[in-house]
Amino acid sequence: MDAMRLAVLRDPPVDHDDVGTWVEALGEATWIVLSGDDDRRCRVITTLLHGNEPSGVLALHRWLAERPRPRTRLAVLVANVEAALIPPHFTHRSVPGGRDLNRCFRPPHEGAGGALARAIVEDLQAWAPECVIDLHNTSGNGPSFAVATLRDPWLERLAGQFCERLIVTDFRLGSLMELPLVVPGLADCPMLTLECGGALQPEARTVAGRVYRRLAEWPDLTDLVPNPDLDILVHPLRVELRPGVSIAYAREPQPGVDVTLWARIDEHNRGLTLPDSCLGWLGAGGLAGLQARDARGRDRLPELLCERQGRLHPRGPMRLFMATTNVEIARSDCLFYIVPL
Structure with a gap:
């Protein structure tokens, strides 16, 4: 069986005022790739791994309308389009009867979700990004927080730019942020999940928008300073x-x-x-x-x-x-x- 290849749109215009119509026009999992001042470097943001967690794609749609020009190439994945488009839009976590996409990144990559996860991994390996931030909404209302798979000063500095709580988990569930632990080609790529808040909270879209702007604007990620207010909780x-x-x-x-x-x-x-x-x-x-x-x-x-x-x-x-x-x-x-x- 041929490997799945994901759709790629390079520097696309935003042709629809309504985000639902825009996602319908995408029609499938799609990389939005923005050219940067330095295209030798790449940063990645993923969103909509769960179809009922729309803040990341809502913020993306709004931000793209500003015609941003990032410092580096910026690749943004709009992932679970199929689940998101099941009526009413943005209410289904996954396709009925299908697997949770954010549990499919551990081999064997079975079923449609596994094939999509494997395609995402292959693209990440090819791009060798400086970092990956995976945007989610919390399943209930609450403040934003980040999740990482290990204690690492660089990840702590990155998380502290967007929230004031970092959860360090030792659970291994097959999520995207675990890829550096299981894919040798991504072992040196910092990956962080950012839970932006509840899907209906306006603040969640603001948090997600901040991720796009800051990853696009920062000249060098190694210059990030620690957030002294970052609360770190270990092994939930x-x-x-x-x-x-x-x-x-x-x-x-x-x-x-x-x-x-x-x-x-x-x-x-x-x-x-x-x-x-x-x-x-x-x-x-x-x-x-x-x-x-x-x-x-x-x-x-x-x-x-x-x-x-x-x-x-x-x-x-x-x-x-x-x-x-x-x-x-x-x-x-x-x-x-x-x-x-």
Whole structure:
């Protein structure tokens, strides 16, 4: 089977005022490649790996209308166009029945998602970029933050230009930012995920726009200065549903449901969550419906959460992030991440 080749548009005009119409005109995963003052160097931004996370492409559409001229060649990938165009636009994380594209970057590259991921990897290897920033929206409302796969001063300086929190994770899920760990040709390429905030938050588009402008304008990435306010959290734990466990989001426990999470649990994506916080309610099975495995596969849930009179509480102070109120994401991915303090 022939390898997939991605569409490439070089220095394209923006012919549509409406971003949905513009993405329809793209029609497929597409690289937008902008010529730079120094085309010997390349920087990469990826966006829309999840079709329901549009802030990156919204900011791109607005920014391209300004006819920018980057310092280096800048390649921007609009990735999961097929999922994004399923009506209504920008509401489907992935194509129904298909794999999560941001879980397809680890071999074997199976199915349509795997073929697309492999094509992205091949293009990145050919371009040998100075850095890659992968733009996402959080699955619930909350502040922007960056995610990296290792502690590295250069990545910390890069993250600190766009947000005030960096999560260093040891989970290996097959995401794009893990490529330097598994693709020898990309081992020296710094890759960072930037969660810009919730898809409906206007601030998220502002954060994404800042990435395009700064990567285009910076003469030399080695000159970045550290952000003294950057908060670094290491090795978060994913809280997940066990198979077959039912979930709902509400303001009171739902009859017959195994886990009812607080309807606005995404409010905990900001600040500190304390032991007196009620995160939701548990059915007859109690905590048995939940798990929080670390990167070694150990279930750490009993160290993190407890049940008090049918309510779900933290055992101690912690930071929550990526808490979602979307039932489908809760079932297919996770409920939230925790870093105990």
